[in-house]
Amino acid sequence: MRAKILSLLRSAGDSYLSGEEIAKRLGVSRTAVWKHIQELRESGYDIVSHSRSGYSLREAPDRLLAEEIRHGLQTRIVGREIHAYESIDSTNLEAKRLAQKGAPDGTVVVAEEQGAGRGRLERQFFSPRGRGIWFSVLLRPPFLPQEAPKCTLLAAVAVARAMQSFGLQAGIKWPNDILYQGRKLVGILTEMSAEMDSINYVIIGTGINVNIAQEEFPAGIRAVATSLQEMKGEKIPRVPFFRAVLHEFDVLYQLVKEQGFDGVFDAWREFSITLGREVRVIGVRSGESFTGKAVDIDPDGALLVDTPDGRRRVLAGDVSIRPSHME
Template identity: 40%
Template sequence: MSSTRERIIALLAANNESYVSGQAISDQLKISRTAVWKQMKVLKQDGYLIEAIPNKGYRIISTPNKLSENTLQWGLQTKWLGKSINFYDEIDSTQTKANHLAQQGCKHGTVVIANSQQAGRGRMNRAWHSNNEDGIWMSMVLRPTILPAHAPQFTLLTGTVLVDILSEKTGIPIKIKWPNDLFVGDKKVAGILTEMQAEQDQIHYLVIGIGINVNQYTKQLPAEIRTKATSLREATGNWFSKIELIQSILYAFETAYERHQEIGFSEIKRNWEKRGYKMNQNVTYHSGNIQSEGIIKGINENGALLIESNDNEIITLYSAEIDW
């Protein structure tokens, strides 16, 4: 159930061109006028600019740029994704927290977001440099009704959503490096981490973690990754609102998720292959102790990478290290 503050935000957002009287808020939310006044005071402390005119009511003039549960809820157009947001100014890892909440039974669509992470992690438990407020660090809890073997589809779905939104917002081409990274040119700008708890024929939950370098300068990144990583700001020269990006991503993800549940993976597969990094190019890859070469041809229904070998055989890679 939404908090009183979230319901006030939703009510004011729905009437952002007009005033809403304190009595109307009191009647709709079934709280006292004094409780309405106290909630408005809290919103002002959070950075909202609220106009209050006698005999007219309240209207939000502007919202703060800083992340909070309130600012993320204001203007969020989703039906279920992000309706429960757990925000932290600092946390060890949004992924760890989201897994904990999922194990406790949190609802489908719960989102964990932090300003900074002290122990951010990526695929294969690699460290993710996220102890700053200039990136987007968030995790989503999902409870899809699909077989566990199809869970990798959601990593690829997330990649296509991020590419679409970030390309639209920045105006620059962004590619998806299999299985879970986004690249601007030959530098990493974002990563995806999908974890799940499941039985043989049932997924209990998925946690999809997203890390995006947004407003960092290269000098803020660790020296060892400055030649390998970038940010949206470095790539474009522009500053971006994290709130707007997060809201756009959540809305687009919810839409893509529902479409996937309706029609399956085929559309995502096509979208991914249009945006795949080094599609139809030759790469060297390591599978186990064997090193081989081949041309990237796409992905299959389970999200595995398809590579055409030198003798024209299609090799299916479910897990491999590729020399990009």
């Protein structure tokens, strides 16, 4: 009902729409309209009222509300359902819960704040209230389980393209970290539930540092993290940016379902700041390390590194990778 009222107010532009007219169009009482208007105001919508003229929407809040995200969202799959929360333990955990209840392909979970967000290797993810975009996308793809890790690269390209559309140029460090001047802007974690030859669901959790001042980052990550605000020198409107991310995600997901991952990999190469550089690879579990030149990714998304002892194949999730000059 809130979404329908917002749609009517938006269609009226700067004009007023009476409570009686809204009630008539929606088939509810004027009292119900008034209650929904009050709820919208409490959510941050600037709705002015005039005793004779009715209601007029003057400004929408830059909050990650489902009705705001849907407004103007042009996607076919991603965002067909949007679950928005003020605060949650983890968007990935909530996406899993929804997946187990049968949530459809393309379902999005987003929160203003996470209490238990995490990244690779169970590292805690800094996700302060109202300062970033913390979200997960639930996919039910038709391809085989071994293809699922490639979705991580898809997500990185989607965010990088959205940034580009906002005049922000960053690079992707293999496989999915998005960096600006060596500092991390975006973290991505992909999880999967699958049988031997089919995927039940894939969940791609993404955290984007949007409007966080450098001094607001915890001391432990201040030197290695940054935000879009710091990058551009001004605050970024989160809702339009999030719509851009979901749009790019949707375009790439449709491409993958129709043609496979080749197009995603080509786009990833364009954004890569790893390929062509000397890197140091450190085995997370084995402790083994070696250096070499990153030359490409293979059809599985693995990084190919030329070393003095020959070409090595590096799998996502098994290693950390750093420029060799940072040794």
